[in-house]
Amino acid sequence: MALEHAILVSLLEQPGSGYELARRFDRSIGYFWTATHQQIYRVLRRMENDGWIEVRAVQQQARPDKKEHSVTPAGRAALSAWLRDPVQPDSVRHEIAVKIRGAAFDDPSALITEVERHHQAHADRLTHYLAGELRDFTGPEAPAAPDAGEELQHVVLRGGIAYERMMLAWLEDVLATLRRIA
Amino acid sequence: MALEHAILVSLLEQPGSGYELARRFDRSIGYFWTATHQQIYRVLRRMENDGWIEVRAVQQQARPDKKEHSVTPAGRAALSAWLRDPVQPDSVRHEIAVKIRGAAFDDPSALITEVERHHQAHADRLTHYLAGELRDFTGPEAPAAPDAGEELQHVVLRGGIAYERMMLAWLEDVLATLRRIA
DNA sequence: ACTTACATGTAAGGGGTTACATGATTCG
């Protein structure tokens, strides 16, 4: 049940509306936790009821009004408690791996385009992450002496990059294997 | 919704009881898809109703009776159709990454033991995968000329190994970062 | 007697996905 904690972290980094949170979950947070806007609005109401966040109505010009959410001391305490609470490593779930083993009972070459599609999707994500790393951490406009928060954001991004590189190498291994046995 | 397809693949590789399937999900299938026995029994009943599998009661000596499940032609056809149906790459979910970014708003050094625990868990899993690879694919008792099914099982296992190695390297990066900023 | 392995389930609750729904404003 990490969604509410991911929202706490995001709102501590920067208060914002449900819509803004949904966009962050499509971008930076998305490489280690995903959520749709429907989920976010529902959890945001629950967190408000629990007193973890407070809401302030903000009038905007040239845009619909929005509700800006920020973390209360109680929310900060809930995050602290969760950080100290051991969790077990998440298990991976790869439908593509199920398909690869299933290919033994079908035509393996029919999977090649599917695997190529996945390869392309991971290559795109890697490009996106590397651009973000250059912009925020390793490029000329990056902070010369990053603070703790920036160091931590960077190491999480490096994890996303390592994951995509591993997947690309593995999917190439898969393609070579499929072509060998086809 | 790949659980039923993962079960189809497993039953095509070898028919078996719900209990046996649960054990396979704890071992070989577990490194790309997880399921508990409760989930498996429920889905098994649904698949039987859909005519994807058929059940045969087997009397055993020195053990309780069991129900052996095997895939019907309709089940095979369902698997084939799914293999041809494009799926989108699964997104990863790492609670540990949420915690790492959250550490910016707490004491980062409090996370070190948690990260070390995860490192150990991944090291254990890697050891287990490597032992399986040696036993089934690269050791002296492995088949000299593996068939298509064995090649595919091996490439999926190589994916699990690559994943664990990547996680170990990244968690070491995380530990170094936490110690640097603590 | 206790623990482990084998074997099969039910029930409650929570989390997540997909579809549906509405409305303002800007830009082409």
Added chain:
DNA sequence: CGAATCATGTAACCCCTTACATGTAAGT
């Protein structure tokens, strides 16, 4: 005038986790 962006929600359904529940048989 239509499409895109900003903004917030409801409802149905399915999937998954956790807890509860039962029973046989072998080994220590």
